[in-house]
Amino acid sequence: MIDRGKLKSALAKESDRFIEEHPKSNEQYRKSREHLLGGVPMAWMKRWPGAFPIFARSATGAKITDIDGRQYVDFALGDTGAMTGHAPVYLAEAIVEQSKIAITTMMPSEDSIEVAKALTERFGLNKWQFALSATDANRFALRLARFVTRRRQILVFDWCYHGTVDETLVTLDDSGRVIPRLGNSTSAFDPAQTTKVVQFNDLPALEEALRTEDVAAVLCEPALTNIGIVLPDDGFHGKLRELCTKYGTLLIIDETHTICVGPGGYGRQYDLKPDMLTIGKPIGGGIPSAAFGMTEEVAIQLEEMVNEDSIDVSGIGGTLGANAFSSRATLATLNNSLSKEHFDVSIPLAKDWADGVRRVINSYNLDWSVQNLGSRSEYWFCPAPKNGREAAQAMDPELERYFHLYALNRSILLTPFHNMALFSHYHSSADVERHTEVFKETVESIL
Ligand SMILES: Cc1ncc(COP(=O)(O)O)c(C=O)c1O
Known part of the structure; x- marks a missing residue:
């Protein structure tokens, strides 16, 4: 027409x-x-x-x-x-005040405890770590999932977007091969080595990919929001959870955009029960801040790794992460908004x-x-x-x-x-x- x-x-x-x-x-x-x-x-x-x-x-x-x-x-x-x-007023006031007290110290601030508590109340997961972008939260969550499961592969849905994480900037070509997304042609490795890709809502293909028990984690948005909004079919999430449990794969839900469904995101609203959860963007009200959470069960398996002296070179972190300024902005946002x-x-x-x-x-x-x-x-x-x-x-x-x-x-x-x-x-x-x-x-x- x-x-x-x-x-x-x-x-x-x-x-x-x-x-x-x-x-x-x-x-x-x-x-x-x-x-x-x-x-x-x-x-x-x-x-x-x-x-x-x-x-x-x-x-x-x-x-x-x-x-x-x-x-x-x-x-x-x-x-x-x-x-x-x-620029909400409560945030402006909180960050002006915080900027006069402390900005970044490489030490935990008391606010970080309150932020973690507020995140648990919203999303239901027990333990948290912080980052400065949702991209990094996803990158770190994937590393930890590999550590816990001792598996190398991950699985994402076709045309997902989880930030500039190379191994998720992938798609399927016409013959079903995993290739870098157009625009990510400079990827340093062949993503077919790291990533399985299936179509959203395709449960048989998902089971086929997980059955080999080499997938550390499924990283997914509960509904695709970055290639337009694509909603899950009825029953999709129940089966996704069931398949992850059956094949020993961790389920990581990225709530960075789907927090638009309510204060605890899509997962809380529809009881998705992820093993890990990532979120960035709005939780600092626009000030760089992100977090990734995990169940107690996952946390127990990571406790030993976190206590290693070599944790500073584990590929997880960043000296500005969890800085006092971002933590205050996140606390102000979680207490006053969303x-x-x-x-x-x-x-x-x-x-x-x-x-x-x-x-x-x-x-x-x-x-x-x-x-x-x-x-x-x-x-x-x-x-x-x-x-x-x-x-x-x-x-x-x-x-x-x-x-x-x-x-x-x-x-x-x-x-x-x-x-x-x-x-x-x-x-x-x-x-x-x-x-x-x-x-x-x-x-x-x-x-
Ligand atoms: C679902 C999802 N996760 C992660 C990211 C990455 O966020 P950032 O660019 O703030 O790191 C995005 C960005 O659009 C996103 O849509």
Whole structure:
């Protein structure tokens, strides 16, 4: 139904409008090319839909203002790092005060005990260690899983994303071989040596892969959120848990994004019973902080390793990890945010957003779909995919770019990597209604 000719010229028009309306960002981008590789401090910051990235001046609550003075409703929320809302007051106060007392010492702070206790109350696992990014939490959890099981292989689901962990940046080619994801072509090793990959929701393939009893851990998000939202089939998680136990494989749940389901994440809500759990991004309210937790049973097996003198070169750690500043930010966040009261606001908004998009899709008889997972929702230009492969095949970069740019030019930011909106308790029904209106206009402009 999409008129591709119309789409091309509409995209060109929106691109011109973007350039015209962002002279200061354009100027900064030109300057930044002198000393920043590719003109950006992190390469993926180019993944916004305009000809150059917009430079932010301030971000509070659910709003971002750029250096051209334009204000946006932010449905990206730093791809979850700012799920608490930007710069909440309790956090600003806590970190200002902490920065005058201690920032980093390489000693435990009393806050770290409170953080671990708060994490246990939320997620149910007994013992915790800290890191500064979800990437590192995953890297460390995988190492520990290998130590406990004395096995080398890990298993992930196709098109997962767990951060820049080489052995998880993998996919299956058409013949079912494990290969590095496009973009990870510089991997130092052949990931087929370290990683098994199966399709999400494919229980027979999962059992086939675990049956050989050489897999240390399954690392998974409870629902895929990084190739769009792909939900688990009914019964998938019960069987996944059962198979991991049967074949002696540890189950590591990455709740970094799926904490959008509630204060204890998807695992607590649906009683997934992981052996280990990883989380980063929002738990420090945007200040670098991450954690990985484990059951008492796993902890007992690691106690001896942690007491080794050589632990500093075990591949787990980092001198800035668990620093006093991050620990205070995490404690302030866990005590004041990501709470039931906040989710009671953000989850209904995400559902309303999905309903609004669905109404537009249905009114034009498009074969598109919309998914909801707690406080995040996502639309697809196809029926809802069942696994990562179907999801990846359904990507339509040109159409996606147009929808993102059309929204951005009307003061709405979507998460850059796919068509996702994430909600905080700072968002409002007016934000949702405005998005529905803009989405409708976008569709109408290319039919
Ligand atoms: C599920 C999941 N885990 C881990 C990560 C890595 O987080 P970070 O880039 O903050 O290390 C991401 C990042 O998008 C993620 O989506």
